[in-house]
Amino acid sequence: MITYDQLFIGGEWTEPSGPDLLDLVSPHDRSLLGRAAQALPADVDRAVAAARAAFDEGTWPRTPPADRIAVLRRLNTLREERADDVAAIISAENGSALWFTRAGQAGLTRQADAYLKAAGEFGWEETLAPSDPGAPFRSVVRREAIGVVAAIIPWNSPFSAALAKLIPALLAGNTVVLKVSPENSLSMNLLAGLLAETGLPRGVVSVLPADRETSEHLVKHPDVDKVAFTGSTRAGRRIASLAGEQLKRVSLELGGKSAAVILPDADLGAAIQGLKFGSLLNNGEACIAQTRILAPRSRYDEVVAGLKEMVESLQVGDPADEKTFIGPMVRPDQQQRVRDYISLGVEEGARLVTGGAQVPAGLEPGNYVTPTLFADVSNTMRIAQEEIFGPVLVVIAYDDEDDAVRIANESEYGLSGGVWSADEDHALAVARRLRTGTVTINGAPIGFDGPFGGFKASGVGREYGAVGLTQYIEYQTVTV
Template identity: 75%
Template sequence: MHTYDRLFIGGTWTEPSKKDLLDIHSPHDQSVVGHAAQAHPADIDRAVAAARAAFDNGPWARTTPAERIALLRRFNELREAHDDTLAALITAENGAASWFTNAVQAGLTSHFNGYVTAAENFDWETTLVPSDPASTFRSIVRREAVGVVAAVIPWNAPTSSAYSKIIPALLAGNSVILKASPENSLSMGYLAELLEQASLPEGVISVLPADRETSEYLVSHKDVDKIAFTGSTRAGQTIASIAGRQLKRVSLELGGKSAAIILPDADIAQAVQDLRFHSLPNNGEACLALTRILAPREKYEEVVSAVKELVESLKVGDPSAPDTFIGPMVRPDQQERVRNYIQLGIEEGARLVTGGPQIPEGLEKGNYVTPTVFAEVDNSMRIAQEEIFGPVLVVIAYDDEDDAVRIANDSEYGLSGGVWSADEEHALAVARRVRTGTVTVNGAPVAFDGPFGGFKNSGIGREFGAVGLGTYTEYKTITV
């Protein structure tokens, strides 16, 4: 059992302002798996002051990109050596199945390398060719660090979310306060230990688990220059309003209700097998999940049958077991929320294909939900429009390709999407019409070198690669 009775502030383990430790409960059986101190406003003040001093007066922002890359490579190597521990901690604290936590950890190096490659090829300083040949002036364009970054991450994939923010922010020369959810106090405490071993300069990085109220205090702090947030659309709207009032830089990666378009010529069996990882990752608690499955009307029942067979084949249970695919919801309130949506789907008139609001037999101690599939769903139903964040899929019929694109785009969200077809070029043509920040074709994974983010209510700005790195910089033009 891990216990963190101090907070990692500015690179040093520090006594918290309030010494009461939070019990971290297993979503599987409610047992206590660890204890951790939580940050409060006084702790935020100390972390921001340390970050401000480090940025304004310390060496980090004045090091070269190559020096920052070398130090962060050391941190990434430390993280690689401890992936098993991090994965096990995340499974214990938030209920993510071990296949998923191990897969996420294995992908972090690709995530890291995407940012490093971008940093190595980034236009940190460029001299412009004068547009007027007779000009006696020249302009130098620099990309400089924004300053103090408040990186606020959710509980569902903490290491991936942390890497999305702290790596580009640090590569650009910023100081960072990483604000984690209380549910991830153990894994993020362990990540802080690895950051300590990497020996970043004093004040450059803090890792603080804290509740929503303390998070709001952080993002409102006058000495924070940029907010980088991943989480719900509702919370993102609050943060955007705070950023607007204070003219802070802000990037938001928010919710989704993404569609998987199965075209008539697609291999249905293969497409549905791909949906195992695209529609039900992380127990369905994933913003990227393709939870609306769009099927051609002439093959609708074939798709419904295949999805039913897939979902019923997935083992639900102890998330630490290697053969478990779907574990519990993170908290009892999230379990109740998902079960209420399942009941709502029944009341809206959708056909319950498999699953239902009942808790899986033998798993009553945990925050479990029975994986559920609805058919005969109209896209106007709440179960087709609202982000459920659990193992609930809806299958929607479409008449033709234009109708499929219309349904896919008929959403307040625009984060992700997928297209399946035997004709790759045709699938690409459809993908170009889907108004989301990311679209995958025939089960391809999301790439770490291209920009990632959403249209509409799915966010503002982009992460990953050169575009993501650029959001942690300001432009400066010097005319000589």
């Protein structure tokens, strides 16, 4: 059992303001994994004060970009050296299958490398020639840090979400208070330990496990200059409202209900195998999961039959078992939420092809859900419009390509999506018509050099690469 009885505030392990430790239990069998201190508003105040002092008076914002890059490269190296430990602890905390958490380690390296490359090529200061060659002045454009960043992340993919914000914020010279979910207290304290080894100056980073009330205290703190949030659309709206009152900078990576458009000429075997990963990754607890499957009427029964076979083939069980594809939901309330949506789908008149609201036999002690497939779904049904965040897929029929695009776009969300076709150029043409921030064609992985984020209620701003780096800078123009 792991115990963290201190909080990582300003780069140092310190006593928390409250004496109580939170019990962290396994979503697989409810066994005790560890205990960890949780931050209270007083701890947030200490962390923000340390970050404020480090930004206003410390060396980090004034450290040359090349030196900041070297520190963040070291963080990436330290994380790679502990990759197996990171994967194992996230699986234990979240119930994420080990295949997913292990595969995610390579993704974390690519994510970091893209940020580091962008920072190395970034024009931190450049002189612009006047549009009138005879003008007796020039403009110097400077890109500098915003200040104190409050980075708030969800539980479902903690390392990815944390580093997507920490790395660009620190590369730009900001100081950061990272607020993490209580469920991830063990893995995020492991991250704090890695940060302590990087050589970051005192005060630059804090890592605080905390509840929603403490998170709101952080968002409203007058010494926070920017809020970077990943989580639900509902919470994002609340954060945007609070940040707007103080005109804080804000970026939001929110929910999704992404559509996978299977065109009539698609290789169905490849599409269904690809959707196994694109739709059911991380137990379906993923904002980018393509859980609305749009199938042409001419091949609808074939698509449903193929998906049924795939879903029923998935091994559900202990996330530490290398053969497991679907593990438990993170908490009992999340398990119940997904089961309630399955019951709702039946009530709405969708055809339950496989699965159901029952808990898989033999797995009753854990937070398990039976992987479920619905057919004959209307896009107006709640199971087609609302983010379920579990292993539940719906198949929607379309008449022609225009109908498929219409259905895909008839959603409040616009985070991700996919197109499957034997003709890549045609698939690209369809992708251009989808109102969503990221589209994958024939199961291609999401790249980290390009921007990631959502249209509509899926967010504000972008992450990854050079565009993600710009979310953490202010522009200053000096005319000489």
